[in-house]
Amino acid sequence: MIAYLLLVHGNPLHLQRLINRLRSDGAMFFVHVDKKTDLNAFIHLQSDDVRVLPRDETVAVHWGDFSQVEAILSLMKTACAAGNFDRFVLLSGVDYPLWPTADINAFFAAHRTVEFISMVPMPCEAAGKPLARLTTYKVRPTLSLLQSLAIRVLLKARIMPRQRNLQRALGNLTPYGGSTWWALTRAACDYLLQFEDRNPALVQFFKGTQYADETFLHTILGNSPFLAHVRRNLTYTDWSAGGASPANMSISHVDYFLSTRRFSEENVYGGGPMIFARKFNDGDGELVRLMDRQLCNVALSTFALAECESTSAARPLPSLS
Incomplete structure (x- = not known):
């Protein structure tokens, strides 16, 4: 049984396409709509297999802020309490599968103990994960104007340090960084929720x-x-143009997926299958239909079967040295 956790802030038409495409027996969808977004545009999606989180269980999500983690944890808690799901897949509302749904289900069934999450020890220059992301204090955009002003005054006066002692904060924990999107087991999600609850500091x-x-x-x-069961994540994102946002999918990407169905072993997170891609929008209906026609065919099913039969062993992560 699969729980799809969907982070959403727009594009309700594409979200409907995504849900329709992934629907199957035993699958359920949990939707967190950014509190800054009109919930009425999505509430019609509510059904037996789709649970749109009510407003009191959602947060206003800001780019680069911990609020995105809060939204993910809210989805995770709701899904864990809702049923005996054995796989939890975090997607954005602008993702779309590159494989037939039956093949996706078979793939997860064949890799029941693997944690698909891209991560490396920090710092890692190749992955763009400097320790400054952790050691440099960031004023949260969710604070009130008065709170934000007070903190900035304290920082400017050096009463409150902008550079923080990472070892004091983490203790014996090694910092890791990677991609937001993942597909984790029930056991891993339970562990994460328990750890978060027991470690407020x-x-x-x-x-x-x-x-x-x-x-x-x-x-x-x-x-x-x-950690011993970790392999890279399954979502393709095109950052080739640089900048703060990934490229939108296009017809050229369809050609790419027809010839390239795996991440290279030379990738900083290692090799593995591409099962999802982002990002799409409401106006990409024809592109999505083209992808369904050209990608989800017998040849891909044969490829997916080979992936299912491959070893489930996790690759070793790079060392800190």
Whole structure:
């Protein structure tokens, strides 16, 4: 049974396409709509297999802020309490699968103990994960104007240090960083929720960091028994143009997926199958239909079967040296 955890802030038409495409027996969808977004545009999606989180269980999500982690944890808690799911897949509302749904289900069934999450020990220059993301204090955009002003005054007066002692904050934990998107087992999600609940000081520390969605859960898993079962994530994102946002998918990407169905072993996070891609928008209906026609065919099913039969052993992560 698969729980899809969907972080959403727009594009309700594409979200409907995504859900329709992934629907199958035993699958359920949990949708967190950014509190800054009109919930009415998504509430019609509510059904037996789709649970749109009510407003009191959502947060206003800000880019690079811990609020994204809070939204993920809210989804995780809701899904864990809702059923006996054995796989939890975090996607954005602008993702779309590159494989037939039956093949995705078979792949997860064949890799029941693998944690698909891209992560490396920090610092890692090749992955763009400097320690400054953790050691440099970041004023949260969710603070009130008065709170923000007070903190900035304290920082400017050097009463409150902008550079923080990472070892004091993390103790014996090694920091890890990676990609936001993942597909984790039930056991890993239970562990993450229990760790978060039992370590409020660590949570408070990460609230003052930048891009906590790429470090918080990763650091917990990286210092747990689940590290031995980690493999890279399954979501393709095109950052080739640089900048703060990835490229939108296009027809040229369809051609790319027809010839390239795996991440290279030379990738900083290692090799593995591409099962999802981002990002799409409401106007990409024809592109999505083209992808379904050209990618989800017998040849891909044969490829997916080979992936399912491949070893489930995790690759070793790079060392800190």
